[in-house]
Amino acid sequence: MDALRWLIDIFNADIPVGGSSLLVREVVGNIFGLASAVGGMRRKVWAWPVGIVGNLLLLTVFLGSIFDTGHAANLLGQAGRQIMFIAVSVYGYRRWKQARDGAGTAISPRWATPRERGALAVILVLGTVALTPLFRILGSYEPVWADAWTFVGSLLATYGMAKGWVEFWLIWVAVDVVGVPLLFSAGYFATAFMYLFYGCFTLVGFFVWWRARNHERALVQTAMPDPITRRTP
Template sequence: MPVLDIILWPFKTTAFTFAGTTTSWGEVAGFVTGALCVWLVARQNAWNWPIGILNNLAFLVLFATSGLYADSGLQVVYVVLALYGWWAWLRGGVQHTPLPVSRTTRAQWVWLLAAGVAGTLLLVWVLTTFSNSTVPWADAVTTVLSLLATWGQTRKKVECWWLWIAADVIYVPLYAYKDLWLTAILYVGFMALCVLGLRNWTKSLRADERDRVMAG
């Protein structure tokens, strides 16, 4: 059997059918690894990064076979960012200590806004010019929001959770439109986990800020 057929087999094989819509084993794998990854991020557990890489590989194929080309290509970038994030969480703090939670600075927000607008416009042009995407704007906006959120996640910026929530609000109807119902349900769960992550990270940030005030 050719290697490509082996890779695509889970995404062509039905795991179950619900309300007339089939769900592949590949989508099930993306569901399980994705849920575990976000739960670990919310708990500031560095094991989220290798689990996340497995999730990226599953979604890379799933989205490519569903016509979500920007989201598929995004998974490659996610893998690179995951390798960096894994190192940063463990060794990216002062004197190579674990990285603490921090706030996004005003200068960083300006950079993120500029990158977000430019990245969205560029992706829309690429998708409309070089692909048969039926959802170029939604695909582009969610891709850019996810990239910005992932950067914040690698640096433990508490506001990254708001970016994830914004992306998930668009992802849920987008995946439903593409008949990726299990993935749409997963992203509803992601929003709940994002709220948990925002709560936990904010609590950790405030505790660190109190400790610094008491120490100073």
């Protein structure tokens, strides 16, 4: 019983900040999320299970009134996307594990095709429009469209990461531009600051994957040159 009580106390612990407080598990969940992002930038398979741990912690945070966290605001898009992250992370883990090379690096980055890019844009817009009234009925925090946008954008970005599309980093930027103001207004300050940092981090990740894409393409062209362009002596 003492051990159980200790775990409950840790689960509900908070950090005083000015006139308010931050949940320890909100901070820890975002630290796991950052570690997962670093692993993703390095294309390491362990990025997926590490991210799942953070998702489970943050799920309890965003359902504030249900888990009695002191937050009256329920961000259903933020909470729902943690469940979505877990589901897509299982897919991403299996895909990256199958593609992993001897050095432990998984997936070769590539650009999405024009059709894939168009599909991403259409799903982002239509998904946001479709989910906004649903989230409003369920009692999500205003502006509800912003919550729906972050949910759909996060789904697409995570799926794009699993597929190895370089553009997935830019989708995260679009998510953060909307998500940071929403989180600040709802009082989730730890996550808002982490998203602000993610916004800068994702730009770095984009250029890292872009360079990796060009580097690996150059290696393939060197190893297997196009027979049309080869010159005979």
